[in-house]
Amino acid sequence: MIPQGEQGSADEGRPNLPDSSLGADRPLPLSVRSLTVSYDRKAVLWNVDLDVFAGRIVGVVGPNGAGKTTLIKAIMGLLPLQSGTILINGKPLKKQPGAIGYVPQRESVDWDFPVTVHDVVMMGTYGTLGLFRRPGRKQREICRRSLDQVHMSSYAHRQISNLSGGQQQRVFLARALAQEADLYLMDEPFAGVDAATEAAIIELLRTQRDTGRTILVIHHDLQSVADYFDDVLLLNRHVVAYGPVGDVFTVENLRTTYGGKLAVLPEHANGET
Amino acid sequence: MNAGLPVFLSISDIAESTGFGEQMRRFWTMSDPAVRTAVAGTILLGLTCGMLGCFVVLRRMSLLGDSLGHAVLPGVCAGFLVTQTKHIGWIFTGAVLSALLAAGVISLIHGRTRLKADAAMGLVLSGFYGLGVVMLTRLQRLPLGNQSGLNRFLFGQASAISAQELAIMAALAGLVFIVVLLTYKELAATCFDLEFATASGIPTRAIHYLLMLLVAIAIVISIQAVGIVLLSAMLIIPAATAHLLTDRLKVMIVLSMVFGAVSGVAGANLSFLKSSLPTGPFIVAVLLLFFVLAFLFSPRYGLFTRLYGRRVQRRQSLADRIIKALAESRSGTELTAADLAATLQVSQTEATAAINMLRHDELIEVAGTGFRLTPGGVEYADALRRNERLWKAFLEREGELAGQLFDPDTDDIERVLGAEMIRELEGGT
Structure with a gap:
């Protein structure tokens, strides 16, 4: 594990959930209710509930095969749902085509x-x-x-x-x-890019967030989760934990998410090892 | 079925006895209305197939084009059965319906079973074609069958296109053009990134079926002149050739249309030279010629072009290293070809080739047993050293030049770094 010396100030980026009174009259950018998606009768996502608040960068983290890509494809209406509803700004996506911005994996084209x-x-x-x-x-x-x-x-x-x-x-x-769009879904935008580009991308995402946009990012590098995201969604076929990074990104939750597959725990995860 | 392809319309027959030159003259003066019809027909189908072929190839649906091409045969036979005559309206309708049915079956098998697209297409291709051949065999036993002229649908006969058929072809081709112009951006976006296009609200499923319909129409337009067996070539080869030649979709489409039209006319001409020659194989032969030329000599992606370019580059960089080596030993004795080959760790033949090039450019000259730099060579060596220094400086300061974009292929490093920085560097050394 690489020690990260000057990172003591990780607290300053740690968000609080927005005031519920503030967002009461505006529908959530993304609201998922009991979403189940299966391929060949095998459930890939099972009973997923998710409310994403406006103006947040949300990291989606989980092991391979956890259904991260399936989740964002289902949100975009690219996959048939076995059950569940997905509302974008309070309405189904079909009524507002183009409401979601998408960054697919680079190898997809x-x-x-x-x-x-x-x-x-x-x-x-x-x-x-x-x-x-x-x-x-x-x-x-x-x-x-x-x-x-x-x-x-x-x-x-x-x-x-x-x-x-x-x-x-x-x-x-x-x-x-x-x-x-107001809501962006990104499938591993940091995969295979150099450090300078990674920094430039996260800077760009923050600028977008500050104008009120909401961004869901599938991410693999656990070391940078605490730095990059406001909220984190720990996913392994179902929602293991979801909330502000400070509350949710804990060693215990990560253990639950990754099972025995997690060899190295990130330094910024909260809780004793 | 291949043996004894029947002869249709008689333009070729009449002039059978006359020579090659006479036939060429007859074709290119176009005094014969049948020749005019054949030429207009092949141009139309070449343009249509060339245009649609680009989308088919870029969407990686080449095999689908092949399947649909073969799948029209049962429709053609059914169309004939309905009227018992060669009524082209029915035959065209049968062909379009048959192609669309095949497209539907392919998506059904692909979407609802575990079979992948290639298996689904192979299944439909052989199944439909087999059924078509059975129907064709039965048809030929019918009293009317022998004169039906259905055989020509297999390998094509451009001279068989009648004026009435040409009018239908022109109308259909015009329709395809207009639809493609209207939906160009959707077609392009779906071809490039289907998922993104769907996610961004483009009705990609509708666009997919629209493309299928257009391809079916293009196939129908081409059946008469190209024939069912080689139809897919008309969709795939012009587009594939154009893809090797350009990096712009619009240019690719235009090139592909030109290849389609030119080879259509050339094929019609070749098959016209002797009676009973089918048109399809000749069109495909001309298309293949274009493709092979592009494959070997395309300015950027050609096989020869790349090999040759790499050789030139290798020799040039070896020549630069020789100049540097000579410049470093300038004070001492001259270096022989063998010395140079040894220092630079290359074979003596390679070294000699590079040395000859440098001598030809008068950058080095013979001195005693070896070589030394000419005054021009000394200047060149200085330029090389300066460039190297600038490069290093560029790489060192790349961090602070983050906004600065540099492409070593096209950009002049001095221009990228700017006069000020170069002065700074020059002063520093």
């Missing part, structure tokens, strides 16, 4: 596809643009701004196969930003 960085980011605007409408000045402006935010403007007209892993990840982030 063919990077030899003949498009430029600009084209890919532009695709973020297609959903809300509607059928038969062609992107115009407004969409180009959104696209330019999104590329600026991830510092990829000078790559706009590069073909996507000429990008490094970190750059590909930033293109996906820019495409998600171009969706201009």
